[in-house]
Amino acid sequence: VTVCLYAGLFALLLLVLEWTRPGLLSPLRPICDLRFLNHFIQEARDAEVAMKSCREGCDLSESVSVPKTSVNFDEWEKKDATEQAQEVQSGLWLLQQALNLLRTSMTNSDLTSHIDTTVGNLQSITNVLRSLNFQEYTPPASTVGMEGTWTVSSAAELLQVHHNFLRGKVHLLLKDAQPCKQDVS
Secondary structure, eight states: OHHHHHHHHHHHHHHHHHHHOTTOSSOOOGGGOTHHHHHHHHHHHHHHHHHHTOOSSOOOSSOEEEEOOOOOHHHHHHSOHHHHHHHHHHHHHHHHHHHHHHHHHOOOHHHHHHHHHHHHHHHHHHHHHHHTTOOOOOOOSOOTTOTTEEEEOSHHHHHHHHHHHIIIIIHHHHHTOGGGOOOOO
8 A cells, every 4th residue: 555655646746747847838737747657667567577476376366358458550540539548448447357356366465565556556547547538438347248358367467468558558548648739839
């Protein structure tokens, strides 16, 4: 819990520092500073590495659905911002469900802080999307047959998907979010 608090405070500090940085004619909205996402990506990588070294007490109790992380750039660019946001929000929701299951099934206390931080970071990213006025995501009643997903059966695979999803689709969405684009006149 303490690690989550520090990660959240760090992200907030980065946003405030970027917003108050002198020299910008029209500063980016603080929420558009991708350094917070880069921080979350690094923490996702750390959690992935820690999980790969875990030998005992770090298994999923069952297979889980996760978002596909591959990006076909031609297809991605054909989607409008709403469709892209829905895809990202759906993936974030799937990852949150899977990580919550991992949290309850894991008995390795050394990795608990990584999972708690990861869950907190996903909630922060969801809040960022909400602040950028993307349409609210409504989770499905069931993940069975959900488009754009696949199944993983290990915690290491889950954290690898999480890391790749942040580096890929989440980064693409936030980088190109309309509220974050500056007018260059």
